[in-house]
Amino acid sequence: MPMPEERRTTRWWQTAARVAGLLIAAPLVLWFLLGLLGLVPSIVQVFGPAGVRTPAAIVVAGLLIAALGFWDD
Numbered sequence: 539m540p541m542p543e544e545r546r547t548t549r550w551w552q553t554a555a556r557v558a559g560l561l562i563a564a565p566l567v568l569w570f571l572l573g574l575l576g577l578v579p580s581i582v583q584v585f586g587p588a589g590v591r592t593p594a595a596i597v598v599a600g601l602l603i604a605a606l607g608f609w610d611d
Contacts, residue, residue, distance in 0.1 A: 552607045559604025563597045 566581075573580030581593055 546610070548607075552609070555603050555607030557607075559600045559602070559607060562600030562603065564600075566593050566597045566600075569593075 569578065570581055572578045573583075581590055585592060
């Protein structure tokens with residue numbers, strides 16, 4: 539019979555980092571997906587091919603912040 543798993547508690551900053559990181563990344567990911575479907579202007583149409591780096595960097599930063607929140611030592 540498997541041993542019961544130990545329940546870990548998260549620190550307040552981890553929860554804050556998870557929420558903040560996902561809230562930063564989610565709108566741009568949603569915009570990207572809706573742009574692929576043609577429901578809204580795509581990110582490339584708004585920022586241009588060279589300007590896509592800006593929203594991409596924001597998404598990466600948000601996901602890195604969220605990753606800190608999910609980090610387990």
